[in-house]
Amino acid sequence: MNTQKTLLASAILAALSSIASSTAFAETASASADMQGADPQGAGQVQQVIVTANPFRSGEGDQILTPAKVLQGDELRDKAGSSLGETLSQELGVSASAFGAGASRPIIRGMEGPRVKMLENGMAVSDVSGLSNDHAVAAEGAVARQIEILRGPAALLYGSGAIGGLVNVVNERIPTTLEPKLTGQAEARYSTVDTGKNASGTIDGAIGKFALHADGNWRNADDYRIPGTRIIGDPASGSGRLANSFTRERNVGIGSSYVDDWGHVGASVSHLTNLYGIPSAEGSRIDQEQTRYDIEGLIRAPFAGFENLKFKAGHTSYNHAELGEDDAPEVVFDNRSTETRLELSHLPVAGWRGTFGIQTENTHFSALSAEGGPDTVPVTRSTSQAGFLVEEKDLGPVRLSVGGRLEHVKRQPKTGITAGVDRSFNLKSGSVGAQWPFMQGYAAGLTFSYAQRAPATEELYSHGPHDATVTFDIGNPDFAKEVSRNVELSVQKTSGLVRWKANLYRNKVDDFIYGNVTGALVDEEGNPGEELRERIFEQGNATIRGAEAELTVNEHGAGWSGRVFADTSRGKPDAGGSLPLQPADRIGASLAxxxxxxxxxxxxxxxxxxxxxxxxxxxxxxxxxxxxxxxxYTQKAGAYDLTYFLLAKNLLDDEIRTSTSVLKDIAPLAGRGIVFGIRAKF
Structure with missing residues (x-):
C-alpha cells in the first residue's frame, strides 16, 4: 500500500508540475501572439462544441448558466465503455451506479434514478433504467456523435425527471444535412480484462435531397477479471473473474430525411437487444429489447417574427425479462411510450430571444410476475402535458436568462391492490440566472431554480419482489410531489490556452423520495422469510450541497495539454444521517x-x-x-484515415469499489485491462 500511495503522490505531482510548466508556456505564447496580432498555429483557438440539448444551441464554453460537458471525437472514443455510466464516470460532478458491466447509469451531483433524465437526440430514451440500478440504459454510446451532460435551467425544459440533470446521446439517426459523398467510420476493439469483442460503425450519404444514415453496434464481453476477492474481507468468496458480469449487445438504426433550404423532415427506426449478467449472489440475468420509431422536422422562418419551428415525435416499445438460474423469466418489465415535442423559436423582441413549446407523453408501464406471484409494479398508464418557455436578454454586459415550465402528470394503476388509486400532479418549475463578464476573459454566474417532480410509478405503486436487487419493493400511493430549490454560483476563465471553472451549489429538496431497506427479510409473497430484503419507499426533506473545480491547459490544441479537477457533494436528510449511495470526494489529473x-x-x-x-x-x-x-497513431490509406489505438484501464490493478454501487460489497470494478483497436474514417 505504501508503494501505491507513493506512486499516486508522484503521479499527481508530476501531472501538476507538467501542467504548471505548460501553463506558463501557454500564457507566454498567448500573450506574445496577442502582441503580434496573431495566434501561432491557431494554438489559442478552442474548438466550438455546440450543445444540441440547449434551447439556444450555444457552445460548451458558454454554459455558465447551464453547466455542460460535451464528449465527442477522440475524447469520446478514448472514454467509451460498455455503458453510459462507465463512459461518463470521470466527468466533473458525474459518478456511476456500477451495477456490473451491463448496467451502469450516470449519477449527477449525488442524484440518480428518476432525477436524471436520459435522452437520445433530445427525446426520452423511455427505458426503465431510472427504476433500478440493475436496468441498463437503452442508448448506445459506441455509435454516438457526441454525448451531452446538462445541469441547471435548460435541463428542466425536458421534464420534471431532469431535476438533477440530463444526459443526451446524439447519434443523428435523422440526418439534417446532405453529405456530398459517403462518409462514416467503422471500429473494432478487443479488451483483455473480459475477452471482449466490439464492432461498431456509422455511415451517412445522400441521394438528391434525401439524406441517409445507418449505424450498428455488436458487443460480446465475458465475465471480467477482478484484482482481489469478490466479497470484501472474505478470501473464500473467490477471485479471478466476477461471475455474471458478461454482456451481449446488438444495436442497429437507420434513418432518412428530406433536406431543403426551408429545413428538413425525416424519420428513423432502431432496434436494440442486450443480454447481460447481474453479479449478485443470485446470479440473475436480464434479457432486454427495445424498438423505437422517431420523426423530426424543422422549418426555418415558418412565419413572420419567428426563427424556426421544430417538431419531434417518438414511439418506444421496451421490455426486459429478469431471468433466474434456470433461464426462466421471473419478472417481465414492459414500457410502451409515445412522446411529442413542439418548439418555436422567435426573433428578438425588445432584446429578448427565446424558445417556447409544448410536450406530451403517454406511457403504459408494468413489472409483472412471470411465476404467478405478486407483481412488482402493476399495469399503470401515465400521461403528461407540459408547456415551457426560456428567454435570454443582454442587459449591458450582463446576460439574463429566465425560464419556466408548467406540467400536468397523471398516473392510473389498472391492476393490483392499488387499482383505481389514481394520482394527479400539477408541477411548476422556473429559473432565473445572470452571467456577468466582470473582466476580459472571465465571467461569473448566479442561478436560482425551483423544480417540482411527480413521484415515479414504482415509487407510488410497487408491491412485489425484485429478484435482481434481492428486494421486496413497497411504494406509497399517497406520496407528495418533490420540490427542489437550487442555487448555484459559477466562476470561470473563458479564454486563452489556460481555462478554469468552479461551481458551488446547494439543493434543498422537500419530500425527497428514497428506498429504505428496513432490515426485515421476507419471501416472494412479502411474508416473513429469508429470500428478500424489504425495501420501502419513504419521503423526507433533504439537502444536497457540493463544489466542483476544473482547470485545463491547451485543451484542444496540438502539443502538450493537461487537466486537473476535483469534485465533492454531500446529501443529508434534514432528520440526520446521509442519503444512500453518496459519491466519494475525488481529485484527478491528466496529461496528453x-x-x-x-x-x-x-x-x-x-x-x-x-x-x-x-x-x-x-x-x-x-x-x-x-x-x-x-x-x-493515424495514417492515410487511400481514402481512409486508419487509427490504431491502445487503451489501458486501471493500470495499478487497484481494487475499486464505488460508494454509488448497490453491489459494492460483492462486485468490485474490473482490474487491469488493455484495449486494442482500429478505427477507419472515410
Whole structure:
C-alpha cells in the first residue's frame, strides 16, 4: 500500500508540475501572439462544441448558466465503455451506479434514478433504467456523435425527471444535412480484462435531397477479471473473474430525411437487444429489447417574427425479462411510450430571444410476475402535458436568462391492490440566472431554480419482489410531489490556452423520495422469510450541497495539454444521517500529447474513502486510484484515415469499489485491462 500511495503522490505531482510548466508556456505564447496580432498555429483557438440539448444551441464554453460537458471525437472514443455510466464516470460532478458491466447509469451531483433524465437526440430514451440500478440504459454510446451532460435551467425544459440533470446521446439517426459523398467510420476493439469483442460503425450519404444514415453496434464481453476477492474481507468468496458480469449487445438504426433550404423532415427506426449478467449472489440475468420509431422536422422562418419551428415525435416499445438460474423469466418489465415535442423559436423582441413549446407523453408501464406471484409494479398508464418557455436578454454586459415550465402528470394503476388509486400532479418549475463578464476573459454566474417532480410509478405503486436487487419493493400511493430549490454560483476563465471553472451549489429538496431497506427479510409473497430484503419507499426533506473545480491547459490544441479537477457533494436528510449511495470526494489529473498522427495520454483519478452512510447501509468504501492511459497513431490509406489505438484501464490493478454501487460489497470494478483497436474514417 505504501508503494501505491507513493506512486499516486508522484503521479499527481508530476501531472501538476507538467501542467504548471505548460501553463506558463501557454500564457507566454498567448500573450506574445496577442502582441503580434496573431495566434501561432491557431494554438489559442478552442474548438466550438455546440450543445444540441440547449434551447439556444450555444457552445460548451458558454454554459455558465447551464453547466455542460460535451464528449465527442477522440475524447469520446478514448472514454467509451460498455455503458453510459462507465463512459461518463470521470466527468466533473458525474459518478456511476456500477451495477456490473451491463448496467451502469450516470449519477449527477449525488442524484440518480428518476432525477436524471436520459435522452437520445433530445427525446426520452423511455427505458426503465431510472427504476433500478440493475436496468441498463437503452442508448448506445459506441455509435454516438457526441454525448451531452446538462445541469441547471435548460435541463428542466425536458421534464420534471431532469431535476438533477440530463444526459443526451446524439447519434443523428435523422440526418439534417446532405453529405456530398459517403462518409462514416467503422471500429473494432478487443479488451483483455473480459475477452471482449466490439464492432461498431456509422455511415451517412445522400441521394438528391434525401439524406441517409445507418449505424450498428455488436458487443460480446465475458465475465471480467477482478484484482482481489469478490466479497470484501472474505478470501473464500473467490477471485479471478466476477461471475455474471458478461454482456451481449446488438444495436442497429437507420434513418432518412428530406433536406431543403426551408429545413428538413425525416424519420428513423432502431432496434436494440442486450443480454447481460447481474453479479449478485443470485446470479440473475436480464434479457432486454427495445424498438423505437422517431420523426423530426424543422422549418426555418415558418412565419413572420419567428426563427424556426421544430417538431419531434417518438414511439418506444421496451421490455426486459429478469431471468433466474434456470433461464426462466421471473419478472417481465414492459414500457410502451409515445412522446411529442413542439418548439418555436422567435426573433428578438425588445432584446429578448427565446424558445417556447409544448410536450406530451403517454406511457403504459408494468413489472409483472412471470411465476404467478405478486407483481412488482402493476399495469399503470401515465400521461403528461407540459408547456415551457426560456428567454435570454443582454442587459449591458450582463446576460439574463429566465425560464419556466408548467406540467400536468397523471398516473392510473389498472391492476393490483392499488387499482383505481389514481394520482394527479400539477408541477411548476422556473429559473432565473445572470452571467456577468466582470473582466476580459472571465465571467461569473448566479442561478436560482425551483423544480417540482411527480413521484415515479414504482415509487407510488410497487408491491412485489425484485429478484435482481434481492428486494421486496413497497411504494406509497399517497406520496407528495418533490420540490427542489437550487442555487448555484459559477466562476470561470473563458479564454486563452489556460481555462478554469468552479461551481458551488446547494439543493434543498422537500419530500425527497428514497428506498429504505428496513432490515426485515421476507419471501416472494412479502411474508416473513429469508429470500428478500424489504425495501420501502419513504419521503423526507433533504439537502444536497457540493463544489466542483476544473482547470485545463491547451485543451484542444496540438502539443502538450493537461487537466486537473476535483469534485465533492454531500446529501443529508434534514432528520440526520446521509442519503444512500453518496459519491466519494475525488481529485484527478491528466496529461496528453498530440502532434500530427500521434496522440498519447495519461490520467489518474483518486477517490477518497466514503463512510457517509445511510442508516441501512453498513459498508464504507476504501479510497482507490484509477490510472488510465491511451496511445494512438493515424495514417492515410487511400481514402481512409486508419487509427490504431491502445487503451489501458486501471493500470495499478487497484481494487475499486464505488460508494454509488448497490453491489459494492460483492462486485468490485474490473482490474487491469488493455484495449486494442482500429478505427477507419472515410
Amino acid at each position: 500529447y498530440k502532434m500530427d498522427a500521434l496522440r498519447a495520454g495519461l490520467s489518474l483519478v483518486h477517490a477518497r474513502g466514503q463512510d457517509r452512510l445511510a442508516s441501512f447501509e453498513s459498508t464504507p468504501t476504501d479510497s482507490y486510484n484509477q490510472l488510465n492511459a491511451n496511445l494512438s
